[in-house]
Ligand SMILES: Nc1nc2c(ncn2[C@@H]2O[C@H](COP(=O)(O)OP(=O)(O)OP(=O)(O)O)[C@@H](O)[C@H]2O)c(=O)[nH]1
């Protein structure tokens with residue numbers, strides 16, 4: 001089954017919690033803090049594998065979860081880091097975060113590895129909180145949450161040349177003739193139901209990739225035939241090879257119809273270099289004027305190649321012409337620019353401050369990535385942990401901001417699921 005669109009949940013590992021513990025040694029009078037740090041949560045990576053050509057594996061997965069970091073332990077023992085998780089995707093895969101629609105990765109090279117979701121940092125153990133005034137800190141951090149979001153994974157076939165045309169014009173026959181690919185060929189429409197790729201070796205050093213696509217018919221953009229959903233696969237083809245069938249009642253009109261469908265999908269497709277192949281010329285008498293008349297209709301606007309996939313006539317000329325155009329087309333022109341500003345980066349979030357809002361009940365709500373992360377990472381089950389939270393919030397300017405916002409003694413202040421009564 002060919003799958004080119006999947007929505008998956010991604011969850012990087014959470015960081016392990018830092019430990020609160022103290023040394024207990026026979027001859028040491030007061031053992032110092034010895035709580036180790038929590039391990040880092042595992043990252044989720046996608047990696048491009050040229051051996052794959054569908055997103056089928058992902059449809060079975062639905063949720064990709066990397067391992068959490070282990071909690072820190074006594075005797076300054078660090079928690080083990082969560083294992084990173086690698087998921088293989090085919091070349092041409094584009095990964096987008098569902099909510100923001102930001103592109104996270106675009107796989108164009110075999111072996112390309114991209115970080116999709118980052119694991120949370122491990123919480124620091126109480127050894128880090130020892131100060132000259134507090135030799136026995138009963139405070140440690142919780143691990144940070146790993147990034148979690150839905151992604152849309154789309155496969156947009158990467159090829160140099162995309163084959164377009166009505167059903168049964170001989171697209172798959174052409175691919176079979178010029179490459180090792182063996183798509184199904186038959187004399188009924190819509191034989192090809194999925195895109196197929198083939199490598200055309202022009203000579204020792206030169207080659208290009210062809211994508212054979214399902215045939216199009218009039219009104220495909222309204223869902224007729226197989227519709228135009230496969231056209232996304234030619235968005236990233238540098239050159240279009242438009243195949244028409246000379247035995248059709250009106251081959252030139254076929255050409256116009258297909259172009260209209262291409263334009264309805266994306267006008268840019270019509271700006272792509274397009275080469276015309278008039279196929280099945282073994283079926284006509286080359287002495288009569290049928291072929292010349294048809295070629296004349298293109299009015300020299302396109303390079304037109306009469307061919308036969310049966311007799312090989314015209315094929316090598318066409319291949320050489322395609323190779324030349326592919327070479328001319330600059331790689332950069334079609335490469336999708338990857339947005340470097342990846343989302344949910346904890347490092348970037350460190351810059352974000354906080355806001356104070358009032359809810360309907362007159363509670364003061366503190367919101368902001370930094371403060372919320374501080375809360376999540378503080379183990380408030382000990383008094384000292386709680387004190388650490390409140391003093392750090394104060395240092396961050398939260399108290400001043402609360403006062404500015406009009407907080408009075410006895411008011412309720414809320415931070416995430418933590419509620420407390422404000423006292424001066
Ligand atoms: N006479 C002749 N028949 C051809 C030639 N090329 C292809 N055919 C025949 O045309 C029919 C359709 O060929 P396909 O290659 O399956 O056509 P397609 O464009 O891939 O069709 P869809 O996958 O349905 O869109 C088959 O019966 C082929 O044998 C040719 O050069 N000459």
Ligand SMILES: [Mg+2]
Nearest residue numbers: 171172191192
């Ligand atoms: Mg076909």
